[in-house]
Amino acid sequence: MPGPENGAEAGSHPVENDGKLGRCREKTRPDNQIFLGGKMNENNTIIRFTLNERIQHILIIIAFIMLFVSGFALKYSNNPVSEWLIQLIGGMENRSTIHHLGGILLIVVGLYHIFYLMVTTRGRDQLRRLLFRSSDRKALLFFKRQSILHGRFTTRQKLQFWLVVGGSLSMGASGLLIWFHDETMSLFSKWFWDFLFVLHSHGAMLVFLVIVIWHMYDVHFREAFPMDKSWLNGKISLERLKKEHPLEYDEYISTHPGKGEE
């Protein structure tokens, strides 16, 4: 099967991922799962995210919104906005129920996502492409942003993904242990529960900053103002693919001859 890895013509870019000219470590799969058969519609776009992936993303957005709103309403409960919000949703009990339901949703979607990445062919392919390569490490250590040619995911996107994974795991685990107060207290001492509460409370602010400030800046302002719509329609134009993910573009045209950007 032709692909940048096995010597085929690799599009218009000198492939310098990993700092080695001519070698791209994001190997093309024989079944080329990533492009879903390479269908391209009339607007010169290809599918970037499947419906399944978009639904997972939307569910995680719903879970995070429920958790942020109900969590911060407790953390800053003296704030007039929190007071108004708690009144609107019918009191502290309801706020707590919304937080717990959001927590369950986050855990369920998270577990499904792990299953998806481990078990399905496309999921395993995506996971491989989400791992940090030496080119990403160089970009992070030496701020060599401009000279790196990105594949399926940019260094920033990989970092955001792993921060969300880490944030969800730590917030999920600490949230469950806080929630089941009596069981936690019977296994550990009180200082541990207090510590988890502080960790959960401050961790919430960190997760909020990564998602709301960094991820929102990226998807609204960086490349596709006013919004990168791929999270809704799953599509990306070949023009953007070539600019933002040149190695993925190379892979696409090397496996779909004659389908390059017009």
Ligand code: HEM
């Ligand atoms: C609030 C919770 C959210 C979480 C936890 C979340 C998480 C993620 C993660 C982990 C990724 C993959 C890595 C990356 O590209 O950064 C991603 C991609 C993406 N997200 Fe979100 N997201 C959230 C909200 C949103 C919202 C509200 C939007 C749109 C307004 C959005 C638009 C996108 C887009 C367009 C991508 C694809 C980027 C690409 O081309 O790879 N996300 N999101």
Ligand code: HEM
């Ligand atoms: C990104 C995800 C999450 C965020 C941003 C978040 C945020 C918060 C915040 C800000 C507080 C208030 C802390 C304070 O008063 O100082 C809190 C409390 C709490 N959180 Fe979370 N949380 C998240 C996930 C979870 C999960 C997954 C669970 C459980 C499964 C959970 C369970 C709890 C519990 C039990 C409390 C104590 C107050 C209550 O019962 O409502 N949280 N959370």
